[in-house]
Amino acid sequence: MGYGRYxxxxxxxxxxxxxxxxxxxxxxxxxxxxxxxxxxxxxxxSRDSADHSNTLxxxxxxxxxxxxxxxxxLLARRELPNFMKVLTDSGVADPQILFMAVGDANSDSASxxxxxxxxxxxxxxxxxxxxxxxxxxxxxxKETYELALYFIAEHTDTDAWVxxxxxxxxxxTGDEEPYPSVSRHQVEALIxxxxxxxxxxxAVVATLQETFEPFFLIPNLERRQRCERRWRDLLGxxxxxxxxxxxxxxxxxxxxALTEGAVVDLPAFSQRLIDLELDRKRVSAITRALLPxxxxxxxxxxxxxxxxxxxxxxxxxxxxxx
Amino acid sequence: xxxxxxxxxxxxxxAALVRLVCEFCKNxxxxxxxxxxxxxYRARLAEYRGEFGGEPSIRIxxxxxxxxxxxxxxxxxxxxxAKRATRLSEQLVVxxxxxxxxxxxxxxxQRVLAALEKSDVRGATHFTTLLPQRVxxxxxxxxPRGPLAAVLREPAGxxxxxxxxxxxxxxxxxxxxxxxxxxxxxxxxGFIHRSGFVHGALLPAHILVDAEAHGARLVGYSCAGxxxxxxxxxxxxxxxxxxxxxxxxxxxxxRDDLAMLAGCLLWATGxxxxxxxxxxxxxxxxxxxxxxxxxxxxxxxxxxxxxxxAARFVKLEVS
Numbered sequence: 217m218g219y220g221r222y223x224x225x226x227x228x229x230x231x232x233x234x235x236x237x238x239x240x241x242x243x244x245x246x247x248x249x250x251x252x253x254x255x256x257x258x259x260x261x262s263r264d265s266a267d268h269s270n271t272l273x274x275x276x277x278x279x280x281x282x283x284x285x286x287x288x289x290l291l292a293r294r295e296l297p298n299f300m301k302v303l304t305d306s307g308v309a310d311p312q313i314l315f316m317a318v319g320d321a322n323s324d325s326a327s328x329x330x331x332x333x334x335x336x337x338x339x340x341x342x343x344x345x346x347x348x349x350x351x352x353x354x355x356x357x358k359e360t361y362e363l364a365l366y367f368i369a370e371h372t373d374t375d376a377w378v379x380x381x382x383x384x385x386x387x388x389t390g391d392e393e394p395y396p397s398v399s400r401h402q403v404e405a406l407i408x409x410x411x412x413x414x415x416x417x418x419a420v421v422a423t424l425q426e427t428f429e430p431f432f433l434i435p436n437l438e439r440r441q442r443c444e445r446r447w448r449d450l451l452g453x454x455x456x457x458x459x460x461x462x463x464x465x466x467x468x469x470x471x472x473a474l475t476e477g478a479v480v481d482l483p484a485f486s487q488r489l490i491d492l493e494l495d496r497k498r499v500s501a502i503t504r505a506l507l508p509x510x511x512x513x514x515x516x517x518x519x520x521x522x523x524x525x526x527x528x529x530x531x532x533x534x535x536x537x538x
Numbered sequence: 539x540x541x542x543x544x545x546x547x548x549x550x551x552x553a554a555l556v557r558l559v560c561e562f563c564k565n566x567x568x569x570x571x572x573x574x575x576x577x578x579y580r581a582r583l584a585e586y587r588g589e590f591g592g593e594p595s596i597r598i599x600x601x602x603x604x605x606x607x608x609x610x611x612x613x614x615x616x617x618x619x620a621k622r623a624t625r626l627s628e629q630l631v632v633x634x635x636x637x638x639x640x641x642x643x644x645x646x647x648q649r650v651l652a653a654l655e656k657s658d659v660r661g662a663t664h665f666t667t668l669l670p671q672r673v674x675x676x677x678x679x680x681x682p683r684g685p686l687a688a689v690l691r692e693p694a695g696x697x698x699x700x701x702x703x704x705x706x707x708x709x710x711x712x713x714x715x716x717x718x719x720x721x722x723x724x725x726x727x728g729f730i731h732r733s734g735f736v737h738g739a740l741l742p743a744h745i746l747v748d749a750e751a752h753g754a755r756l757v758g759y760s761c762a763g764x765x766x767x768x769x770x771x772x773x774x775x776x777x778x779x780x781x782x783x784x785x786x787x788x789x790x791x792x793r794d795d796l797a798m799l800a801g802c803l804l805w806a807t808g809x810x811x812x813x814x815x816x817x818x819x820x821x822x823x824x825x826x827x828x829x830x831x832x833x834x835x836x837x838x839x840x841x842x843x844x845x846x847x848a849a850r851f852v853k854l855e856v857s
Contacts, residue, residue, distance in 0.1 A: 258572070259555035370574065373555045403574075413576035422586035423579055425626055437663045441655065448673070448691075452628035457667070504751075511694040512621075512629050 220336035221267055222304070222311075227297040227337035234293060239285075242292050245348035248326035252317070252346055254367055256408045260314055262333040262374040262384065268310035273333055273374045273384030274472065275428070276344075277316040277364045279391065281324070281353030287389050287435060287461050288317070292344050295465035297337070302469035302488065306478035313340045314372075317347040318364045318390070320354040321402045327352075328363050328406050333374075353392070357442060361394040362417040363402060369424040370409065377427045385475075386430040387468045391439040393446040421450050430454060431471050435461035453512040459501040466494065470506045474515055481517030482510035539578070542567055587624060595620070596632070597679040598687055603632065610699070610743065613773045614640040614760065619692065629692035630673060635685045643760035643771060644686050648675055650735055650762040657733035665729035668755040693746060696755060698856050701742035703749070704806035706856060713811045714852045716803040716819070717842040719747070721835060722754035727795050728831035730762075736790040738762050738769055740798035741776050742805060749854040763790055779805070781823070796823030796834055812845035 234242050262273035278288050291299075303311050317329035327350075331343025353359060368386055376382040398420055400411035424430055431454045432447045434440050440457045447455045456467055470485045472478070479485040486503045490496065510516045540549040547562035549569075557568045587602070595605040602623040610617040615633040622628045635644055654669055671691035678684025700719070704711055723745065730737060737744075737756060744758035761770045766789045772780060779801040784794040800822035804811075811819065818841035822834060842849065 370572075371555065373552060378552070400576075409572040409574050411574045411576060415574075415576045415579045416583065419576075419579035419583035421626070422583040425586070426582070430626070437667060441666070445673075448628060450626070452622055452624070452626045454626060508629070508691075508694040511692075512627065516694065 220334075220339070222300060222335055222337055224297055224301050224304070224337075227300065227341070230337060230341060231293060231297065239289060239349070243288070243345055243347060243349050245346060248329050248348055249346040252329040252331055252343070252348075254328050254330045254371070254407050257330065257367075257371055259371050259373040260330060260332060262312045262314070262372070262376060264310075264375040264379065268312070268335055270380075271310045271312050271333075271335075271374070271376055272308060272382070272472075272476075273312050273314065273372070273376055273428075275314045275316060275368055275372075275384065275386045276468075277318050277361070277368070277386060277388040278347070279319075279359060279361070279389050280317045280329075280347060280349045280351070281319050281359055281392075282351045283353065283391055283439075284389060284435065285349045285351055287464050288344065288347055288349060290462055291465065292341070295462070296340065296344065298492075299465035299469045300337075301492070302466065303472060303478070306469075306473045306476075306485075306488065308472060308476055308478050310335065311472075315340070315343045315347060316364050316367070317349075318361055318388070319350055319352050319359060320356075321360040321363055321399070321406060322356075323354045324350050324352040326350050327360055328367065330367060357392055358395050359390060359392045360399075360402065361388060361390055361392075362398045362420055363406065364388065365394075365417070365420050365424050365430070366398045366403065366415065367407060368428060369420055369426075371407070372427070374427070383425075384428045385472055386424065386428045387433060387471070388431065389433045389435065389464060391434055391442055393443045394450075418450065429475055431456060431468070433458055433464055433467060435464065453509050456505050456509065458505050460498075463498060463502050463505065466498070466502050467505055470502065471509065474506070474510055474513060481515040482506055483517040539575075540569065543569070589625070596684070596687075598632070598689055599674045599676040600679075601674055601689075603630065603689070605632065612743065612758065613771060614643055615688075620689075628673070629694070631670075631690045631692050632687055633690070634678065634687040638686070640760075640771075641686050644675075644688055646770065647688065647758075647760040647762070648672065650759045654730065654733050654735065657729070659729060659732040661725075661729055662733075665726060668726055670757055670759065693755060695748040695751060696746040696753060698747050698749060699743050700745035700747055700754075700802055700806055703747055703854070703856055704742060707806070708808075709806065710808045710810060711806045712852065712854075713807050713815055714846055715854050716807050716811070716815065717838065717846070717849075718752045719745070719754050720799065720803055720819075720838055722752070723756070723799055724796075724831040724835040724838065726754075726756060727792070727799070728835070730756075731792040731795070731829075731831055734764060735762050736765055736792055737795045738784075738790050739771070739773065740795050740802060741773055741779060742802050743773075745802060747854075747856075749856045752851070752854070765789075765791055791829065792831070793823040793825075793829045796828060796831060799823070814841040814844035817841070 312333040314333045315331040319327035321327040326348045334340045397414040397416045433456045489499045542560040544565045545563035603620045604623045606619045618632045620630045620632045674689035739761040768789045781797045800819040
């Protein structure tokens with residue numbers, strides 16, 4: 217999968233028509249779409265093509281339980297074109313997006329749904345809106361995020377890695393902890409693989425990070441205490457505590473752009489958002505959320521800048537904060 | 539390990555995903571059942587934990603950490619910058635005790651932070667992000683056992699203490715900076731006090747500053763306690779910053795934090811302040827009624843307006 221060209225204008229136009237539609241008319245599924253059922257899937261493939269010779273696989277693994285359904289909606293109504301625009305404007309050449317929907321296999325009927333890697337706006341949107349927003353969840357402060365991580369580690373095949381040893385990206389959203397291990401029974405039932413034992417979630421992450429750069433985005437500060445520490449034990453500084461779910465796409469674009477070196481540093485990325493006329497309060501919030509990860513890369517920028525030059529431009533923060 | 543069904547040669551993991559040619563027997567290979575061994579995952583986990591370049595410097599609670607450098611020497615602890623010794627790493631700060639006799643202080647800090655993390659007073663969602671973020675706690679592993687240590691997240695951007703900034707400015711910090719520093723810290727203190735604690739050691743070295751974003755937060759909660767409890771330790775270097783009554787029988791009160799904050803700012807600015815701001819700081823935390831940090835912030839705003847006019851952003855230079 218992954219053929220065709222991306223058009224930002226077409227993508228925005230597509231979303232324009234659904235601004236006032238109720239959720240049920242945007243996300244029409246009332247069960248797992250047959251094409252997103254992971255059972256028996258051998259591999260989701262991200263392939264280079266004549267149009268896209270340098271593909272960059274990006275997986276959006278979206279928590280669709282009760283407390284988290286707003287993010288898929290935001291993506292489908294407004295935000296996904298922004299993510300693509302920031303990436304393509306930053307020079308990230310050939311992003312290919314795969315959408316997954318994640319719930320809790322202990323309580324949900326469609327706890328793992330998997331689309332395909334796509335390059336065109338129409339097909340990205342198709343898989344996103346094929347997702348069934350079940351709105352379930354277990355009520356035990358855990359969802360089966362580890363199943364999604366296992367699927368990505370075990371059932372994706374990307375030219376980026378095979379041909380160029382280049383990692384893809386996993387942007388997972390959520391507000392709960394993962395279970396301590398991948399259940400072999402759940403894997404057998406949902407995916408069809410035969411595991412000889414349960415696999416510790418740490419081992420799944422260790423395997424996943426060989427071929428992907430994983431990130432976990434918590435949608436707001438209220439929910440960070442439920443799960444932040446556990447995810448940090450797994451992913452370290454790649455846990456991003458947002459100040460609002462509407463920042464998801466912008467922050468995700470920043471993570472990819474910073475890691476790819478498509479922007480020099482965090483202030484340069486924030487300036488890009490200002491240039492796109494994003495509200496400055498949101499730019500500040502996104503900048504704060506990304507700062508620890510940017511600092512871990514040595515790309516915090518302004519905070520590390522020297523002030524030797526008296527004729528230097530005013531600091532980034534001054535311009536930002538007024 | 540996947541094997542070629544024709545010749546038994548080992549196959550790469552991709553053989554489970556796609557048709558490929560066995561490099562040994564040159565036959566096309568298509569595996570028909572997806573068998574996964576947990577042992578392969580465990581092996582990769584062991585490899586992941588061991589692949590970090592260089593020996594980890596220390597282990598605490600089983601976590602391997604690489605100490606990157608010295609940050610500060612505190613009253614009872616040695617503070618170092620560190621990171622988790624894995625590829626998906628985390629920037630950390632490690633506080634190691636100088637002497638076992640101070641273990642109670644570090645335990646106290648953990649208790650206070652744990653309680654503040656659970657606070658549900660107004661603004662807790664925001665203010666809990668300004669607390670030191672606990673990661674681990676335990677003795678440095680080894681033979682013999684190393685000192686008790688607290689592992690915290692590194693607060694990105696907060697790269698200077700007020701003590702360092704005051705020194706860099708020759709103890710003549712522009713008083714306009716005292717205004718936003720006081721504002722940020724009064725906001726935070728209001729949260730701490732409403733949550734039922736007094737910091738108890740509000741010293742220049744315990745005030746972390748993000749010069750670029752005009753942020754400030756507190757560290758060093760070892761001496762924190764409930765109002766009325768006795769002060770657990772005194773930093774001799776800054777003994778004059780502690781209010782006398784606080785050191786006497788009455789124990790800690792919220793206004794002691796306000797008085798110590800004022801003392802820190804007067805120390806950093808060299809007491810060279812416009813009259814309204816000077817009066818505010820000299821009076822802060824000095825009366826029986828002055829126990830509410832958020833009320834004090836309102837008075838600060840008035841004093842700042844009288845001193846400097848309308849608020850505006852002034853860049854804090856830190857060399």
